[in-house]
Amino acid sequence: MRxxxxxxxxxxxxFLSACSTTExxxxxxxxxxxxxPIDSPAWQESVDGLIAIGRPAARQLTAQLxxxxxxxxxxxxxxxxxxxxxTGSARVLGHIKPRGVTGALTGRISSxxxxxxxxxxxWAIGEMGFAQGGIDALKGQMSDENPLIRLxxxxxxxxxxxxxxxxxxxSALAGSNDIHVNVALNGLAEAKHFGVPLLGQLTDQGGPNGxxxxxxxxxxxxxxxxxxNNEDPEMRRRAALALGELGDSQHVDPLVQCxxxxxxxxxxxxxxxLAEMGEQAGVDFLFDSMRDPDPILRTNAVKFLSGVQKSTxxxxxxxxxxxxxxxxxxxxxxxxxxxxxRVLDAVAALQTATGDSDAQVRANAVIALGHIALPExxxxxxxxxxxxxxxxxxYAEWALRQLNSTERGQG
Amino acid sequence: MDLKTHLxxxxxxxxxAGSTVGEAAETPETILIRQTLSADLSGxxxxxxxxxxxxxxEDFAAYSGNESTDPRAWQIRFESRSSxxxxxxxxxxxxxxxxxxxxxxxxxxxxxxxxxxxDSGQVINRQSGDGRPLYEERLWTLxxxxxxxxxxxxVADLGDQSSTVESATNSEVQALxxxxxxxxxxxxxxxxxxxxxxxxxxxxxLDSLDPASWKIIFSGTQEFEKYLAKRSPHVTYQIDRQLISxxxxxxxxxxxAIGREAVTVTHKRGDAKHALERNVMxxxxxxxxxxxxxxxxxxxxxxx
Numbered sequence: 001m002r003x004x005x006x007x008x009x010x011x012x013x014x015f016l017s018a019c020s021t022t023e024x025x026x027x028x029x030x031x032x033x034x035x036x037p038i039d040s041p042a043w044q045e046s047v048d049g050l051i052a053i054g055r056p057a058a059r060q061l062t063a064q065l066x067x068x069x070x071x072x073x074x075x076x077x078x079x080x081x082x083x084x085x086x087t088g089s090a091r092v093l094g095h096i097k098p099r100g101v102t103g104a105l106t107g108r109i110s111s112x113x114x115x116x117x118x119x120x121x122x123w124a125i126g127e128m129g130f131a132q133g134g135i136d137a138l139k140g141q142m143s144d145e146n147p148l149i150r151l152x153x154x155x156x157x158x159x160x161x162x163x164x165x166x167x168x169x170x171s172a173l174a175g176s177n178d179i180h181v182n183v184a185l186n187g188l189a190e191a192k193h194f195g196v197p198l199l200g201q202l203t204d205q206g207g208p209n210g211x212x213x214x215x216x217x218x219x220x221x222x223x224x225x226x227x228x229n230n231e232d233p234e235m236r237r238r239a240a241l242a243l244g245e246l247g248d249s250q251h252v253d254p255l256v257q258c259x260x261x262x263x264x265x266x267x268x269x270x271x272x273x274l275a276e277m278g279e280q281a282g283v284d285f286l287f288d289s290m291r292d293p294d295p296i297l298r299t300n301a302v303k304f305l306s307g308v309q310k311s312t313x314x315x316x317x318x319x320x321x322x323x324x325x326x327x328x329x330x331x332x333x334x335x336x337x338x339x340x341x342r343v344l345d346a347v348a349a350l351q352t353a354t355g356d357s358d359a360q361v362r363a364n365a366v367i368a369l370g371h372i373a374l375p376e377x378x379x380x381x382x383x384x385x386x387x388x389x390x391x392x393x394x395y396a397e398w399a400l401r402q403l404n405s406t407e408r409g410q411g
Numbered sequence: 412m413d414l415k416t417h418l419x420x421x422x423x424x425x426x427x428a429g430s431t432v433g434e435a436a437e438t439p440e441t442i443l444i445r446q447t448l449s450a451d452l453s454g455x456x457x458x459x460x461x462x463x464x465x466x467x468x469e470d471f472a473a474y475s476g477n478e479s480t481d482p483r484a485w486q487i488r489f490e491s492r493s494s495x496x497x498x499x500x501x502x503x504x505x506x507x508x509x510x511x512x513x514x515x516x517x518x519x520x521x522x523x524x525x526x527x528x529x530d531s532g533q534v535i536n537r538q539s540g541d542g543r544p545l546y547e548e549r550l551w552t553l554x555x556x557x558x559x560x561x562x563x564x565x566v567a568d569l570g571d572q573s574s575t576v577e578s579a580t581n582s583e584v585q586a587l588x589x590x591x592x593x594x595x596x597x598x599x600x601x602x603x604x605x606x607x608x609x610x611x612x613x614x615x616x617l618d619s620l621d622p623a624s625w626k627i628i629f630s631g632t633q634e635f636e637k638y639l640a641k642r643s644p645h646v647t648y649q650i651d652r653q654l655i656s657x658x659x660x661x662x663x664x665x666x667x668a669i670g671r672e673a674v675t676v677t678h679k680r681g682d683a684k685h686a687l688e689r690n691v692m693x694x695x696x697x698x699x700x701x702x703x704x705x706x707x708x709x710x711x712x713x714x715x
Contacts, residue, residue: 031645035681042681071520071628077615077709078676078685157466389485 001322025166026057030064033088034081038116043088048169050092058098061089065104065121086113087120096125102128105337106137109153111144119152126156142168145255151180151328155187159194169381173202181209185216193242194221200245200387225254233263240266244273256281264300273303276312281313283308287322288306300337309341323349323365328358335361339368347372359389366392370399373406440560441517444524444553447560448514451532455508460500467492468554468561470610470698472665473707476550478570480620481714482692483669485566494662507535510545516623521630522555523612527569527623541568550622552706556612564694565708569622573714581657583664584695587702592650592672598643600636607632608696608703616692619631620712637638649675652691666702668694669711 020363026392050057063069064085070076076085086108093101099381105128108121122141125134134156141153142164151172154165169187172180188195199217222244227239240258243251258270259281267285274282286308289301309315309363320343322334337347346368353365369377384396419703447466454463472488489495489667508533527585529547533542548569587606594603613629652672659666670693679687690711695702 031678032680035645035678037683040681071626072616072630072634073641075628075638078687079675080683080685084683108615128501 006271015077015345022053022056024180025053029057029234030054030085031390034084036085037394038087041190041258043084047088047091050088050155054096054097054168058093058096058101059094062101062104064089064099065093065108072345082217083117084338087116090117090120090124094120094127095333102131102134104190104230106133107143109137110150112159115146116146122152122156135162138162139164147172148180148183151183152187155183157192158187158198159191161194163197166201169198170202174207175215178209181212185209185212185335189216189219189223192220192227193238195220196242196245211379217246221248221251225251226379227257228254230296233261233266236261236263236266236267240273244270247277249277250280256277259285268300268304272308275304275308275315278312278314283318286315287318288332290322290337291327291330293329298333298410302333302340303335305337306340308341309337316341316345319343320349322348325352328356328361332364334356335364335368339364339371343371344372344374347374347377351377354380359387359392362389362392363395366395366399370402372394373399375403375407378403414497414710427683437576438519440519440555443555444517444519444526445514445559447553447562448512448526448528448551451562452510452512452542453605455510458503459508460496463499463503464492464496465496466647468563468564469697470563470608470705471495472564472660472694472696474550474564474667476566476569478568478572479574480550480569480571480622481573481575482667482708482711483656483714484572485667486500487658487665487667489569490662490664505537507537507604508545509533509535509542518627520627521634523610523627523630523663524553524555525612525614525622525625525627526551526553548637552612566622575656576686579657580654580668581659581666582658584668585654585656585704586672587695587704588654588668588693591704592652595648596650598642598647600639602637603639606704607635607707608698610702610703611635612706614706615707616708616711617714618691618710618715625708629707646676647679649677664697666693666697667696668693670713692705 029046029049033043036042036046048157050061069084070082078084090105090108093349094106102125105125109118109125111118113121122138125131125138128134129329138153138157142150144150144153150165150168152169154168157163157165158169167186173179188199199213199220202213203217221243224243226241228238228243230239236258240255243255254276255270255274256279259267259274261267261270268289271282271285271289273289275286282306286301286305289297290305292298292301305319309319319334319338322330323346325331325334331353335350338350350365350368350372354362354369356362356365362384366381369381378400381396381399384392385400387393416582421549441601446447450466451463454460468573469492471489471492472487473490473495474485477484477486479485489498510530513529515527515529518524528551529548530545530547532545534545543589547567548567550569552564554563591603594606607688611629611630613625613635615626616625617624619625629638650672652670654670655667657666657668670689671688673685673686673688677684689709690713692706692708692711693704694706696705697703
């Protein structure tokens with residue numbers, strides 16, 4: 001019994017001693033942060049030290065953001081000290097991303113605070129990931145008179161998958177203010193997959209910063225390839241789609257490897273990315289899945305093939321020829337994709353498919369013709385109103401209504 | 412009276428008190444502070460000096476604001492609770508108060524609080540029946556002892572006049588504030604703390620002359636001691652202080668000092684140097700033979 005009591009006491013004492021050591025480290029770094037100019041090596045050292053401590057430092061650092069903290073035992077009469085602490089704390093919090101800090105950060109981005117404080121807090125909000133409160137607060141900064149604040153807010157929004165600030169970032173990159181250009185380029189690099197849609201738009205921009213932009217794209221691509229191995233399937237999926245959007249053929253091999261990913265969503269997104277890059281491996285994957293006995297895989301295949309067809313048009317011929325496939329599942333899937341992507345050139349083949357021996361193929365062909373809604377489909381559709389399969393007959397009626405409303409709209 | 416009845420009566424009393432003066436966001440402490448201020452008001456209205464005095468702490472002093480929120484214009488009016496009591500009894504025998512009070516602002520930190528009030532109505536001479544209108548803004552400081560908030564000081568007759576009172580510096584007060592400066596520079600915490608009253612209050616005036624905006628930064632010496640223990644190991648203070656004016660009351664128990672100081676701090680963990688200049692107000696009391704700082708207000712505003 002005594003032994004256990006002693007052991008418990010020893011463990012408790014070791015635990016408390018570890019806690020007090022960490023507390024002391026945090027206090028020391030905070031004092032170092034207050035004692036050195038922002039961005040000086042010693043100040044940065046304190047930021048790095050606190051990042052290394054991580055979440056145990058979060059509570060104390062969150063408190064440093066609050067002006068109400070600097071009273072009583074925490075009183076600091078110098079505004080510059082508070083600025084150093086608030087700026088540094090926001091930077092650290094942006095790295096360690098503790099939960100529930102967005103509210104404390106959004107409260108410090110108004111013009112009541114200094115530019116370094118505002119920028120650090122805006123940056124940290126962007127790093128925290130999607131939070132509606134953060135998005136609303138950042139959008140509020142988009143009308144700030146300081147262009148640097150607007151630019152940082154735009155980048156933070158971009159990191160939350162919000163395109164509100166695209167124009168601000170594009171305009172910074174088209175300009176000649178070196179500070180703004182560097183902020184925009186760093187922001188795009190940090191945004192990883194979230195920045196790719198804008199990078200895609202800017203790729204052909206050229207201009208004075210074209211070379212720097214290409215360099216950023218290279219940097220982002222390399223990080224996205226690394227991200228394909230991230231433990232979070234959502235991160236892998238996003239990376240695959242982003243690489244597809246960038247369309248650089250040198251990343252085909254790592255993408256092809258992801259066609260064996262354990263996650264369905266990653267595999268299909270990768271296949272779609274490859275297909276959009278014109279890579280047959282991706283197209284084949286999607287077509288194979290379209291005739292898979294598993295209905296979930298087929299549904300995914302139709303969804304992603306429709307997307308590829310809509311954005312690139314590269315799978316049209318293969319889809320039309322799939323209507324002649326020996327396998328009913330392939331014919332049914334192809335009809336569905338052609339309808340969803342509204343491929344006008346497929347109308348004749350789809351009309352032929354309305355005579356298919358398989359009711360599912362006929363139904364999908366009818367629905368596709370309804371989506372495309374060309375007048376020449378009227379007669380074959382009317383012929384199906386009495387189809388022995390009630391589903392086919394039902395959709396024939398529906399498709400004719402689509403034709404009627406389209407004609408009325410045109411008339 | 413059973414507990415339920417007691418609670419019901421208390422709630423009704425609080426609601427009624429709140430309905431006449433309730434403007435600021437309420438907390439249990441602000442409700443208790445309103446009760447104290449209500450006792451002062453009710454005592455005046457009923458002519459009950461005992462009820463008025465029940466709201467006041469043993470260590471009490473009062474100032475006349477001379478129609479100004481600038482402490483440079485303030486004058487010491489009562490140096491002790493007993494001198495206030497004597498004056499109060501005379502006043503209540505001579506006058507009847509038909510006044511109301513609003514409490515626009517209450518700030519609480521730990522066991523100290525400030526409040527501002529606006530009294531309005533009539534003060535009627537009991538003999539002649541003549542009434543004179545009253546409109547008075549006051550700043551109050553309060554201390555929580557056990558479960559009761561008690562008034563430790565008030566500044567009556569605040570306003571927006573900018574006149575200042577002529578005053579010379581007092582050598583005893585000067586010596587104490589010099590000692591305070593030296594103790595701070597030397598990081599001598601025990602000497603520094605010995606110069607402060609146990610229940611002193613520290614404020615940041617935020618360069619304003621509006622008492623409602625003054626922020627309480629220290630609530631008593633215990634908190635000040637914690638602050639010094641946390642701050643002193645990391646910084647060195649250099650203070651260049653000039654005492655601008657001192658007033659000492661006729662009884663020699665209460666003093667008010669205004670100074671200006673340049674403060675520079677060097678950090679032990681880095682090369683940043685922080686500096687500022689500020690006006691400071693101190694009130695001091697001599698209750699047990701030695702002067703002690705009872706209030707300290709950094710960053711006092713300056714009249715334009």
